[in-house]
Amino acid sequence: MAGVRKVGNVDVFLDTGGFVQAVQLTGRPLYLTSDQALLKKQFRGDSLDVMPQLSELYSHVSTDAIIKANPDCYYYDDRLGTLVLRSLGGGGMVDPGDIRKGNFGMILAGEGWGEGSSREVAALALLYAGIGIVFAPSIAPIHRQNLINNGMFPLTDLPVAQRLAAREPVDVNELVEGLDDLSKRVARYGGLFRFMEARSQGREEDTVIDTPSRLMTIGEKILAQHMKARHRAVKPGDAGFIQVDAGFSHDYTTAPADAMIRSALGRGPKVKNPVSIHAFPDHLTLATDLPGITPEALAGIRDLREGQKRVAQETRIHYHATADGGSTGICHTVIREEIALPGQVIVGTDSHTCSAGALNCLAYGVGNTEIACVWEHNEIAGRVPQTVRIRLTGNLRPSCTAKDVILHLAHEAKATGIFTGKIMEFTGPALEHFSFEEQAVLANMAVECNALTAIMEPTEPMIQYLVQRRGLKRRQVESILVYADRDSQVDQTIDLNLDAVETLVAAPGHPGNGLPLEKVRGTRIDVAYAGSCTAGDITSVSMYAQVLKGRKVRVPTFIQYGSARVQTEARRRGLHDTLLAAGVQMINEPGCGACINAGPGGPQKGQVAISATNRNMPGRMGEGDAYLANPFVVAASAVKGFICGPEDLERKNRKRE
Numbered sequence: 001m002a003g004v005r006k007v008g009n010v011d012v013f014l015d016t017g018g019f020v021q022a023v024q025l026t027g028r029p030l031y032l033t034s035d036q037a038l039l040k041k042q043f044r045g046d047s048l049d050v051m052p053q054l055s056e057l058y059s060h061v062s063t064d065a066i067i068k069a070n071p072d073c074y075y076y077d078d079r080l081g082t083l084v085l086r087s088l089g090g091g092g093m094v095d096p097g098d099i100r101k102g103n104f105g106m107i108l109a110g111e112g113w114g115e116g117s118s119r120e121v122a123a124l125a126l127l128y129a130g131i132g133i134v135f136a137p138s139i140a141p142i143h144r145q146n147l148i149n150n151g152m153f154p155l156t157d158l159p160v161a162q163r164l165a166a167r168e169p170v171d172v173n174e175l176v177e178g179l180d181d182l183s184k185r186v187a188r189y190g191g192l193f194r195f196m197e198a199r200s201q202g203r204e205e206d207t208v209i210d211t212p213s214r215l216m217t218i219g220e221k222i223l224a225q226h227m228k229a230r231h232r233a234v235k236p237g238d239a240g241f242i243q244v245d246a247g248f249s250h251d252y253t254t255a256p257a258d259a260m261i262r263s264a265l266g267r268g269p270k271v272k273n274p275v276s277i278h279a280f281p282d283h284l285t286l287a288t289d290l291p292g293i294t295p296e297a298l299a300g301i302r303d304l305r306e307g308q309k310r311v312a313q314e315t316r317i318h319y320h321a322t323a324d325g326g327s328t329g330i331c332h333t334v335i336r337e338e339i340a341l342p343g344q345v346i347v348g349t350d351s352h353t354c355s356a357g358a359l360n361c362l363a364y365g366v367g368n369t370e371i372a373c374v375w376e377h378n379e380i381a382g383r384v385p386q387t388v389r390i391r392l393t394g395n396l397r398p399s400c401t402a403k404d405v406i407l408h409l410a411h412e413a414k415a416t417g418i419f420t421g422k423i424m425e426f427t428g429p430a431l432e433h434f435s436f437e438e439q440a441v442l443a444n445m446a447v448e449c450n451a452l453t454a455i456m457e458p459t460e461p462m463i464q465y466l467v468q469r470r471g472l473k474r475r476q477v478e479s480i481l482v483y484a485d486r487d488s489q490v491d492q493t494i495d496l497n498l499d500a501v502e503t504l505v506a507a508p509g510h511p512g513n514g515l516p517l518e519k520v521r522g523t524r525i526d527v528a529y530a531g532s533c534t535a536g537d538i539t540s541v542s543m544y545a546q547v548l549k550g551r552k553v554r555v556p557t558f559i560q561y562g563s564a565r566v567q568t569e570a571r572r573r574g575l576h577d578t579l580l581a582a583g584v585q586m587i588n589e590p591g592c593g594a595c596i597n598a599g600p601g602g603p604q605k606g607q608v609a610i611s612a613t614n615r616n617m618p619g620r621m622g623e624g625d626a627y628l629a630n631p632f633v634v635a636a637s638a639v640k641g642f643i644c645g646p647e648d649l650e651r652k653n654r655k656r657e
Contacts, residue, residue, distance in 0.1 A: 249349040439462065458482075
């Protein structure tokens with residue numbers, strides 16, 4: 001051994017070349033059991049007599065639970081280490097400082113660790129608390145990459161994890177088993193910045209992919225054109241660097257990415273191609289008006305937003321803000337409306353970047369470290385993922401929407417993990433029945449299925465969107481469309497008959513908790529929220545207006561547009577006035593808002609919300625509970641004051657007649 005580097009409370013042994021050779025836990029293992037008494041026992045300094053069963057470890061711990069969106073994500077310094085996991089189980093299971101003070105160096109958790117948002121502060125919070133190793137039977141792909149990029153060690157192999165927990169030194173080859181070649185190389189360097197520095201100095205050469213010509217899926221075809229592939233072909237597992245057509249960050253992530261470059265390289269960012277890089281002040285635009293917001297949180301918001309504007313000015317990247325610094329729209333919504341095109345690769349520091357997949361492009365979320373590399377190099381390290389092909393047939397029921405389809409798939413994903421880390425390729429004759437905005441809902445919530453992204457097969461609604469909304473010529477659009485080769489191999493094919501899809505409502509805790517509407521009908525609600533990226537498009541707004549026209553809402557109801565373009569269109573069609581007449585509180589500035597507990601409409605402690613957004617993990621929208629449903633159900637529930645469908649309103653009208 002030539003040296004030792006500390007990664008949290010973990011010793012990383014280096015060889016003479018500075019590469020990671022072995023790892024040994026020096027701190028304590030934390031078994032993240034769902035039994036609060038056993039957790040508290042460990043926090044007091046006691047060890048468990050035996051390791052809990054995997055089924056007893058806390059499962060589906062989202063990044064919102066690892067580090068709270070509001071206000072903990074306003075920080076990107078050492079304070080994160082005190083706040084880590086304080087939102088677990090809705091709060092109260094882990095007190096601030098428990099993990100840092102407990103001298104833990106390793107966390108062992110259940111299935112689905114790190115699901116949800118792509119925010120890299122979830123990885124940094126763990127690291128600042130002393131955690132260098134994370135074990136879970138499955139780890140969300142974006143979060144796993146964030147751990148690797150920060151020199152940490154994600155594990156899914158239980159025997160290896162048990163040896164580490166016993167403080168045995170473990171060879172790095174065992175730790176990186178199962179990773180693609182590029183991720184292995186990054187892990188051996190101890191992080192992405194170290195690897196990229198070596199690459200820029202010529203100490204690391206790119207490997208040309210030598211996969212022979214083969215039939216390919218949509219995603220594989222796009223990657224074959226964006227990676228160094230000798231025969232213009234790739235297969236799942238091939239790894240290398242991917243040329244990026246457009247990259248973006250939002251106000252949670254731009255300044256932290258800048259800070260990471262300055263810390264790692266001792267200088268400010270050098271943006272290679274500013275024309276292709278974008279920054280959006282969309283997440284925190286309304287957060288300063290939240291009730292009870294603290295001066296410390298306000299300072300954090302100001303730091304993030306002023307930092308983002310400074311970075312944009314210094315680097316000349318596109319800053320998508322109004323004249324007074326407000327939001328022109330949610331980052332990935334505007335990317336879809338103005339920037340992304342079929343066949344491109346789009347990456348952004350938002351897990352819902354995948355919504356641009358509705359445009360027949362490869363779009364997915366990344367962490368701050370990776371977007372920093374996109375700034376500097378216009379490329380990103382990546383691996384060709386497996387594809388699950390979803391063939392849609394049949395017809396939806398009148399009150400069902402794309403939201404019900406994706407909630408149906410999210411339920412399957414939570415139960416089986418079928419989509420984890422993969423591309424969801426939507427195809428089939430029924431895909432043509434969905435408007436372009438409804439296809440975007442399917443793409444947007446692919447990450448709620450723990451997939452890397454989703455891609456739509458080209459359809460007439462998508463082509464018409466590009467011609468009518470984006471002003472492209474049809475011939476131009478047709479020349480860039482990407483189709484899967486017939487008989488191209490996929491990991492699995494799912495034949496989904498839409499006739500069998502029910503109207504679903506996801507119970508609080510996870511988007512995969514979908515239940516038939518009948519099982520939750522009558523559940524009291526205190527607030528209704530509609531809009532944000534999943535349901536702030538013009539098609540969704542039309543659905544709200546269809547239900548609410550001539551009616552009045554019974555509970556406080558908030559609707560927020562996804563972009564300024566949607567707002568303008570809604571006003572032009574008269575939808576905005578219809579919603580106002582129904583008593584809806586229309587939020588004038590487009591943005592993420594209550595979806596990330598950064599604007600009005602989220603459930604406060606003790607409240608229950610019905611929401612058309614994409615996530616309802618504990619603490620995501622606020623301290624209360626949130627049910628997820630399609631726009632028709634949200635609007636109807638707002639009228640009745642309890643969860644119901646539009647058919648309940650129709651029955652009431654017939655009785656009056």
